[in-house]
């Protein structure tokens with residue numbers, strides 16, 4: 001069947017004096033959750049800002065629900081909800097006052113939906129923003145987004161700063177939101193266990209370049225974690241992304257397509273965390 005793309009990023013380039021996004025391309029199909037991962041400074045926030053046109057891109061295109069963001073920014077902004085973990089704005093205002101300002105920007109604002117999310121998320125409108133916990137701030141941003149009919153949620157580290165219980169609750173909320181196939185979520189995080197639990201797709205960025213983007217299990221299965229002896233390491237070292245020496249020999253990450261079964265080295269599918277850790281180790285070796 002023909003796939004509807006909530007987000008289609010095509011060859012985006014953006015340069016700061018000390019950093020570049022290089023030909024960033026990836027797609028998020030409507031109705032799914034995509035986790036956006038990468039080390040500190042890899043370019044997640046910069047990518048998110050270019051999607052939202054908060055920073056100007058040098059070249060490339062962003063299409064949201066089939067329309068070019070450069071041409072339809074105002075219309076598309078009505079369909080996008082954005083939230084960032086741990087940002088304080090208008091901290092002395094009450095939720096009620098802030099909502100009254102925000103809702104004027106949205107043609108499809110729906111008060112009933114807003115009320116129902118306040119109730120569902122147990123948010124008290126008479127509280128001041130400063131009095132909300134990190135998790136409540138994220139919930140408030142999501143309530144606002146859903147009340148103006150956002151169909152694409154772009155969340156920058158929405159679970160960082162949450163305790164494990166609040167995080168788990170937030171992930172359940174995300175899964176509930178995409179369940180009927182209308183809402184799509186892109187969220188960046190360092191917390192790979194969140195993605196193991198709730199992402200359908202993974203996009204991995206390193207130094208401003210997309211290393212890989214794909215369905216979560218396929219993403220993991222495109223790598224193998226090898227466990228072998230010191231002698232075996234000498235034979236395969238050049239093929240590995242990186243490795244660590246341990247008392248039994250070595251553990252190393254390799255692209256599954258570069259693995260040869262005749263080596264007789266124990267191999268298993270890595271976790272997302274292991275993939276990130278071994279990529280970061282490769283960086284260290286270049287320094």
Ligand SMILES: Nc1ncnc2c1ncn2[C@@H]1O[C@H](COP(=O)(O)OP(=O)(O)OP(=O)(O)O)[C@@H](O)[C@H]1O
Nearest residue numbers: 016017018019038039040041042043044045046047
């Ligand atoms: N406005 C700016 N001007 C110049 N450089 C910038 C600007 N914004 C970000 N950068 C640089 O771009 C690089 C990527 O930053 P970015 O915030 O996109 O990374 P990130 O993957 O979101 O990192 P983190 O996980 O730490 O949030 C960093 O080296 C940062 O210093």
